[in-house]
Amino acid sequence: MNIPLQLDENRLFPSDSRERTIARELYDSVKKLPIISPHGHTDPSWFADNECFPNPTELLIKPDHYVFRMLYSQGVELSDLGLKNRVNPEASQVDPRDAWRLFAKHYYLFRATPSRTWLDYVFKNVFSLDSVLSPETADHYYDTIENALKQDDYRPRQLFERFNIEVLATTESPLDDLAHHRKIMESDWQGRVITAFRPDNVVDPDHGGFNDNVDTLGKLTSEDVSSFTGYLNALRQRREFFKQHGATSSDHGHPTPATADLSEAEAAKLYQTVRAGGCSRDEAELFRAQMLTEMAKMSIDDGLVMQIHPGSYRNHNQSLFENFGRDKGADIPLRAEFVENLRPLLSRLGNSKDLEIILFTLDETNYSREIAPLVGHYPSLKAGPAWWFHDSPEGMKRFREQMTETAGFYNTVGFNDDTRAFLSIPARHDVARRCDCAYLAGLVNTGRLSLNDAQEVAVDLTYNLAKKAYHL
Amino acid sequence: MNIPLQLDENRLFPSDSRERTIARELYDSVKKLPIISPHGHTDPSWFADNECFPNPTELLIKPDHYVFRMLYSQGVELSDLGLKNRVNPEASQVDPRDAWRLFAKHYYLFRATPSRTWLDYVFKNVFSLDSVLSPETADHYYDTIENALKQDDYRPRQLFERFNIEVLATTESPLDDLAHHRKIMESDWQGRVITAFRPDNVVDPDHGGFNDNVDTLGKLTSEDVSSFTGYLNALRQRREFFKQHGATSSDHGHPTPATADLSEAEAAKLYQTVRAGGCSRDEAELFRAQMLTEMAKMSIDDGLVMQIHPGSYRNHNQSLFENFGRDKGADIPLRAEFVENLRPLLSRLGNSKDLEIILFTLDETNYSREIAPLVGHYPSLKAGPAWWFHDSPEGMKRFREQMTETAGFYNTVGFNDDTRAFLSIPARHDVARRCDCAYLAGLVNTGRLSLNDAQEVAVDLTYNLAKKAYHL
Amino acid sequence: MNIPLQLDENRLFPSDSRERTIARELYDSVKKLPIISPHGHTDPSWFADNECFPNPTELLIKPDHYVFRMLYSQGVELSDLGLKNRVNPEASQVDPRDAWRLFAKHYYLFRATPSRTWLDYVFKNVFSLDSVLSPETADHYYDTIENALKQDDYRPRQLFERFNIEVLATTESPLDDLAHHRKIMESDWQGRVITAFRPDNVVDPDHGGFNDNVDTLGKLTSEDVSSFTGYLNALRQRREFFKQHGATSSDHGHPTPATADLSEAEAAKLYQTVRAGGCSRDEAELFRAQMLTEMAKMSIDDGLVMQIHPGSYRNHNQSLFENFGRDKGADIPLRAEFVENLRPLLSRLGNSKDLEIILFTLDETNYSREIAPLVGHYPSLKAGPAWWFHDSPEGMKRFREQMTETAGFYNTVGFNDDTRAFLSIPARHDVARRCDCAYLAGLVNTGRLSLNDAQEVAVDLTYNLAKKAYHL
Incomplete structure (x- = not known):
């Protein structure tokens, strides 16, 4: 079932309509300001080398402990997501597409979490995806993102x-x-x-x-x-x-x-x-x-x-x-x-x-x-x-x-x-x-x-x- | 003074009307689902023997420490509610109707507490009482509940x-x-x-x-x-x-x-x-x-x-x-x-x-x-x-x-x-x-x-x- | 820039309009009740001697640690507000008007704090000031309050x-x-x-x-x-x-x-x-x-x-x-x-x-x-x-x-x-x-x-x- 992926333009604003109007006015005045990111843990080699990101799993799952901790809490093995088991490295040799499917299958776990909010924003605004991630849409997602990442305008x-x-x-x-x-x-x-x-x-x-x-x-x-x-x-x-x-x-x-x-x-x-x-x-x-x-x-x-x-x-x-x-x-x-x-x-x-x-x-x-x-x-x-x-x-x-x-x-x-x-x-x-x-x-x-x-x-x-x- | 006992059908729903409508829709879809009660402290003998509950005090006050703790905090003696004082058992030999009246007199203490919400629900939905419990209605409550408890359909x-x-x-x-x-x-x-x-x-x-x-x-x-x-x-x-x-x-x-x-x-x-x-x-x-x-x-x-x-x-x-x-x-x-x-x-x-x-x-x-x-x-x-x-x-x-x-x-x-x-x-x-x-x-x-x-x-x-x- | 000082008559009431109406009705029934102040730290000599308060700084800044702590946190020296440095008393010999100006300059720090709410209430309701305190209005404030304090009806x-x-x-x-x-x-x-x-x-x-x-x-x-x-x-x-x-x-x-x-x-x-x-x-x-x-x-x-x-x-x-x-x-x-x-x-x-x-x-x-x-x-x-x-x-x-x-x-x-x-x-x-x-x-x-x-x-x-x- 393909459910439309929609980002409510009033998301996270107050429920009360007067208050919501004020919030929107304030937000409209700051939403386009440049991003100051004074503390974080991205990999500087991305920006030094400007290589294409390899695939959706490598980009969106493997660096994000918010994501795989939730999957692990419900019985998913980290090695099945492609995370490297240093004791038993062979266990981690999974097809990144299979890892992505496993993620899609468990995407319902993120309901009402910030990870869901962030990921949907990325799917919609960065990759123009328009259905919710699910087992049915997993391959479409994988292909869409993988293709995008080969484009120059998706380099770091x-x-x-x-x-x-x-x-x-x-x-x-x-x-x-x-x-x-x-x-x-x-x-x-x-x-x-x-x-x-x-x-x-x-x-x-x-x-x-x-x-x-x-x-x-x-x-x-x-x-x-x-x-x-x-x-x-x-x-x-x-x-x-x-x-x-x-x-x-x-x-x-x-x-x-x-x-x-x-x-x-x-x-x-x-x-x-x-x-x-x-x-x-x-x-x-x-x-x-x-x-x-x-x-x-x-x-x-x-x-x-x-x-x-x-x-x-x-x-x-x-x-x-x-x-x-x-x-x-x-x-x-x-x-x-x-x-x-x-x-x-x-x-x-x-x-x-x-x-x-x-x-x-x-x-x-x-x-x-x-x-x-x-x-x-x-x-x-x-x-x-x-x-x-x-x-x-x-x-x-x-x-x-x-x-x-x-x-x-x-x-x-x-x-x-x-x-x-x-x-x-x-x-x-x-x-x-x-x-x-x-x-x-x-x-x-x-x-x-x-x-x-x-x-x-x-x-x-x-x-x-x-x-x-x-x-x- | 008899104040009508009313349970607001929108109680506990959000204040905002859009949100309240959504809450009601969700609630309507789950309100009749069976109760799963996987952890509690009821007395299994009730269901084994299926005897009638003896009286309102025995049923609603004496097993409920949420109730008598609040009364005790305001100077009511537990023995006056019929709780058994093991050092001085005679002190607890009170008429259950008197205990009930004492409870009614202090019912205002429960304003805005969950006990009040639960009790009003029981009074209204289980015993069809339609005035708020008060010193004036205490006897009416006692009689109504006591009579009901003698009926077969009020057995455990x-x-x-x-x-x-x-x-x-x-x-x-x-x-x-x-x-x-x-x-x-x-x-x-x-x-x-x-x-x-x-x-x-x-x-x-x-x-x-x-x-x-x-x-x-x-x-x-x-x-x-x-x-x-x-x-x-x-x-x-x-x-x-x-x-x-x-x-x-x-x-x-x-x-x-x-x-x-x-x-x-x-x-x-x-x-x-x-x-x-x-x-x-x-x-x-x-x-x-x-x-x-x-x-x-x-x-x-x-x-x-x-x-x-x-x-x-x-x-x-x-x-x-x-x-x-x-x-x-x-x-x-x-x-x-x-x-x-x-x-x-x-x-x-x-x-x-x-x-x-x-x-x-x-x-x-x-x-x-x-x-x-x-x-x-x-x-x-x-x-x-x-x-x-x-x-x-x-x-x-x-x-x-x-x-x-x-x-x-x-x-x-x-x-x-x-x-x-x-x-x-x-x-x-x-x-x-x-x-x-x-x-x-x-x-x-x-x-x-x-x-x-x-x-x-x-x-x-x-x-x-x-x-x-x-x-x- | 003179910004009007306004106290919203519905301030601190709920956002939802039904709820706000109820709050107002309740508030209207209690707002004029006498004040019971059973615990506090005012100076009894004020009421014993009933002398005029000397000036705005002495009255509104120096006894109020809520005020000067915030200024201090942003680099203002306590001695510049006239607080007595017992090691170096000369540092504290400041003109109370200068201290007041320093306070006015930093008044933006109190945005959304209770101190701001209290102070604006005092400025408006006790001293009938009608512009927001700012560097531009600091002297007007000082003069207005100082003059008022000389009046008999501003004695303690x-x-x-x-x-x-x-x-x-x-x-x-x-x-x-x-x-x-x-x-x-x-x-x-x-x-x-x-x-x-x-x-x-x-x-x-x-x-x-x-x-x-x-x-x-x-x-x-x-x-x-x-x-x-x-x-x-x-x-x-x-x-x-x-x-x-x-x-x-x-x-x-x-x-x-x-x-x-x-x-x-x-x-x-x-x-x-x-x-x-x-x-x-x-x-x-x-x-x-x-x-x-x-x-x-x-x-x-x-x-x-x-x-x-x-x-x-x-x-x-x-x-x-x-x-x-x-x-x-x-x-x-x-x-x-x-x-x-x-x-x-x-x-x-x-x-x-x-x-x-x-x-x-x-x-x-x-x-x-x-x-x-x-x-x-x-x-x-x-x-x-x-x-x-x-x-x-x-x-x-x-x-x-x-x-x-x-x-x-x-x-x-x-x-x-x-x-x-x-x-x-x-x-x-x-x-x-x-x-x-x-x-x-x-x-x-x-x-x-x-x-x-x-x-x-x-x-x-x-x-x-x-x-x-x-x-x-």
Whole structure:
């Protein structure tokens, strides 16, 4: 059965018709603004090499853990979707068309999820498909998308331009040589694809390969990483190198937002302990905590904006991790605490006007209880948008409702798409713009914000705040 | 003053008229579907013996802790409602009509609570009462209900049929002989009343009488419960016995969802410790944790679906407990944590397609942070509906809004009424159906779900998901 | 640019027009009821001396940490607003008009915050200003307000009467001589300004000056505070003294709601430990915990209602505290836990009908999980309204939605403005009345409450519940 694929032009707007009219007016004024994507995980080689994407499965399923986690939860094997099982690689040698059919068969699972909203947007607006994806339409979808991807105007750079992206940040480790970014910079293409400095694998003793990574860091920078001073210098060098490749921010994915303010001697001693291997759980946590403060100090010096993305229990599913590796939909949020945890850093540096730290959380209870009060007081703090599982219409609604009354709009930083799924970027920004306009329309219609102010705020939330916060 | 008792036919539907129309259309398609009640606490003797219910107080007040907790909070003594004070039994010898009058006098306390919604539904639809309960109408209510209860068509089996219940599960301890269920099975009545296996009193060392209960378990099964192996065999036998009496699920009411994965030797040693009496708080917790994993293993073998209902501080009011016993409205929710707690069990068994665990919580912060991400990944996990204090219009709304975007609909299991109040069952299912349809109508009206999909989902949430999840 | 300052007469009412009509009808019936302000922090000297307020900055900025915290978060120095820097007092010698201009320049930061709603209400309704505050209108505002404040009808007592305040409670330490309250009582003015007993500085060992304060307490009462008995007697005396100055309540601002039930000997010994100085963190917590139980015992004897306001991390910003002192917008909420924490007190006294404890929280997760179940059971407990950061339209909505279904309306206590900003009192009560009526209208329109009941509840929430709960 072919069901028409329709995108309601009033989707995500309020139900009340007066309010809907206001939302539409606000949305119409921001919908065509360029996309600022200050934080995400797309692959820079796409834009460096500008090769055609190979096929629908490779493009739309395999990089998107939102998609395959849902299928896995209902009994679909990741290897049947073509994800590589590193223990048993042969199991993953599936025909990408079969993987696509399997996806189509389970597409009903995504009803009322943001993935469904994003994918339908991509199918309709990027590939002009006009029936809903289903077992019956799976092959038509596959053929249509596969054919499109062979066209020049579906190459990464052409899509980047078509998507009206003003700037796109990827995220790299300090050990990355940033060759793709250099290639882009040196090319005649004008697209702005910048990096962000994500040092988890050289500051987190629990990260697999930490010690080897630090050794590599030493070699890359010719710093003597046997001392804490040398190690910090090496990090400083790489931050500078990243800045030369466009970076305006660092990013820190720690298990908790713990910070510390050790003396130099204590920190140096702790560094020796973690480098010696086999440090305790507490020592590892303390080292990460101290490193956030060290990064904040460097941030004051070099101007990189600091993002903290805490509170994910990474690779919760042990056997899945062993077979398929990281980022396979098995990262689960943990309760987070910011008030005690951030205090050491804030006591040291929190009143600095040269420091900007953007706080994210997966624990929505932090919004009204901790983050709004903190960013509504400290000049160095801002609140990042609703993140990951909460990058959704209801998630964004809760974020605005629980943050705005205490923090206002101007202690927030606009939208992040934070995605590996390149094609979903316009869809995600469209959802954010619609949800923000819906929220503002509600405020206007209940006498809490004038229409004039709402119009200004809509542009700020869509464009200005992200540019300003990320120094873009 | 007699105020007309009216049930708004659009109650619990959205305010917006377009949305309300959609909700009504969806509701009309599911309102007459049979009731699946896969988890609850009604008394099986009602259906085995089919005696008339004695009087309104005995039927509607005394089994319903939602009712008497509210009265108690405003200074009404439980003994004045006829609840038995075991220390001072004479205090409870009240005329049931007086208890009813006391309830009527305080009926205003229930304004805007689900109890009021359920009770009004029962008064109107089961007893055809047409004025609101008040001190003035108390006697009329008492007489009307008392008279009705003498009629044959108000006997338990007749009400069961009138309520259109397809299957009703009660909950029993492994020590129960299930005589009532056997009597029902052996009768010529076709009503399906099944049991569920709730082993808390033989797996929780903190449960009063644990050791004696385990001894009894040994005698019942002729297993040697002096060893852990014998103890596990005894549990296996009782699970089988419960299956023969219709059980399709087990149920576990632990203080936390802690699980463990001890070696056989460690587990056996711990068993000896807890059986010896006087184990520590941590040992008791560890034993319960290990037993959840043991139950999961048995579940894979025998197919009983496993329900975990954690996080209630039972009998918080010490003196009330001493005087009146369990289940007297003094159970208070605790903060709960699922991510670390479930990991031992999930690391061992979580990828099994033969295991199904349904997670409940009283801590709504778990929904978006923990449960939705967990059930949206692990094939063995599903999310139970909004439970107990959250079995309410706002509670269900929060459940759907905080679960659906990450978990979808198909990692949830429909509605549970979970009640001791038999007459409220249709009222509770009606509230759930209305709230689900209201939620779906909102999605349709904001372009997040097609009407076709919503119609299919409405039937799934009402009927199919519960049947499938509970193997009914 | 002068933008008209307009207060939408339907502000904060529901969007749906049927619902809005109901809300308006309910609001019209309560909007003119007298203000009961049972808890707050206004300065009693204002009403004792009835001097003119000096200027707009002194009246509207300097006492309002909601205002200057937001400015500080965006880089404005507190000293530039005229707040006294005790380390560097000269920095604070700013022209109050310059401070006002700085405020006006940043007024856009308050968009969609309750501060904006309150301030606009004051500007329009108290000072008849008709353009929005902005850099362009800053001087006009300053002149208009400054001139008004010189008029007799803008003196504190005259405003008190104009605001239709029936009773206003301030909050004082046991060491306060209550001279202002006595002066008011002895004057011929009929306004009722009462005190409340806030003993934190003599029961919290972590409070700066605790030991000296207890010594002073001994001197004031001629009790021998070297013994725990004498200390308790001294507190009893001061409670009595406060009652003579109108107090009907005590108030307790502890870091957590921990309570304890030590034996007399243990408590006496602990008192000696904390008095000796240098007690541990745990001992300080235990002493505060025991003192809540001691206060509850006294409350049963003398009838003062007990308020518990826990869970604020006071003076989180260390250097700001050192420079500017307490209450400077740097108090940040902490996660709170009531179930385990209150149990010692409740096991001892919780079933008493002569005890009334009003629970507040800054951790909204407590509402549905802990506070509603607790107050919906224990006769001694009631729930205070949405507090501080949550005294806002969305905060009140969450409070009602998460509390009502389990606790009903009659285990809550109406509204508290809890403010230092005298002029905002009518604005705050107006917001609360509007939000309550909006909530009730939603219940009526979705068939959950009859219009008759809603009318009665609206009056109860506005007026009766606060009067009853606070024994006014």
